[in-house]
């Protein structure tokens with residue numbers, strides 16, 4: 001029963017699966033969207049207020065956003081998989097909501113979302129997707145996809161996600177012998193899982209702590225939770241995750257992924273006797289640290305592969321054209337992306353009157369140089385968008401600053417410009433650089 005409760009609380013256990021009944025699906029779909037909505041609104045409110053939400057709530061929120069596209073707007077699973085952040089950023093306001101052009105899907109099509117649906121998807125993009133991105137390995141590629149799984153990779157199985165959402169909200173309560181379902185108050189949904197509001201109330205009564213013990217059955221019953229088990233299981237699950245991420249944070253002083261042996265020895269030093277995370281849990285919770293100037297290897301890899309995460313291109317229309325938008329938070333002094341190409345002297349650069357981009361910059365110990373990004377696409381990355389070339393100008397409110405950096409490429413060192421956060425940058429902000437500081441000459 002313990003295992004069943006645990007699986008059910010995570011949406012992994014399915015009772016009375018009625019998937020084989022196609023005629024029942026439309027009712028199911030709209031029913032799920034209606035039943036889940038109060039939870040989704042509550043989660044959104046918390047996220048927009050910069051509160052954290054449990055992992056399961058975050059997952060449910062993402063599944064709901066996928067359901068909006070698949071169930072309400074009839075997108076196929078493959079269209080949802082290939083839906084990109086750029087498609088979202090280029091959405092246009094229309095009389096009845098916002099119009100999104102899906103460029104990635106095989107059959108190009110557009111959909112119109114209501115204002116509320118737009119709010120849900122925007123909340124996912126700004127508040128939850130960045131958490132997945134932060135967990136992403138340097139070698140992983142999110143391909144700019146809108147929906148990402150926990151590890152920052154594109155979705156594998158959107159239809160499976162929707163089945164989980166449906167099971168969470170539409171499966172009848174089926175308590176086994178010994179469970180306390182009889183005294184359960186109705187929750188307004190057929191699911192055995194509690195609503196977000198109920199969970200919040202429980203957490204207020206029994207706050208989570210890293211080193212505390214889960215509330216006992218007697219205490220739960222005394223506090224008005226006769227059906228204590230789902231709460232107890234969820235509390236322990238959350239504590240396990242917190243312990244795992246606490247361990248991974250304390251082992252993340254160096255930039256690399258911690259070794260299994262060092263995790264095990266750190267775990268052995270903890271006084272936790274129950275609910276101990278495993279090495280695997282700690283590794284799963286590990287988040288790569290943000291890239292600093294000193295991380296030369298990581299910078300070299302990112303410049304060569306042009307893998308700078310947390311960025312997207314948005315078309316701002318005339319006269320500005322396209323620009324770069326942050327889709328995850330960046331802390332002050334973090335390296336965000338680069339600008340590289342042919343390096344010449346300042347004098348040589350000034351003689352050139354070409355229509356490409358000339359970037360004049362002076363390093364602390366070097367003479368002024370000109371980095372000449374002649375052709376678009378980039379000569380060394382012809383098939384990629386180079387974010388550094390697309391950053392627009394702001395004299396008053398720049399949020400990135402250029403830094404001349406010597407990079408040890410395998411075929412010899414060369415100067416490139418790194419763009420560094422001047423202050424903390426929030427998801428959704430456009431990256432802006434004061435061109436005059438660098439004496440950049442563009443066009």
Ligand SMILES: C[S@@+](CC[C@H](N)C(=O)[O-])C[C@H]1O[C@@H](n2cnc3c(N)ncnc32)[C@H](O)[C@@H]1O
Pocket residue numbers: 319320321322323357389390391392393394442443
């Ligand atoms: C480095 S490119 C930036 C990418 C460019 N927006 C594009 O779509 O290719 C610089 C050019 O962007 C435009 N631009 C940049 N900042 C701007 C601003 N604040 N207002 C208007 N145009 C701007 C100018 O045309 C400038 O020559």
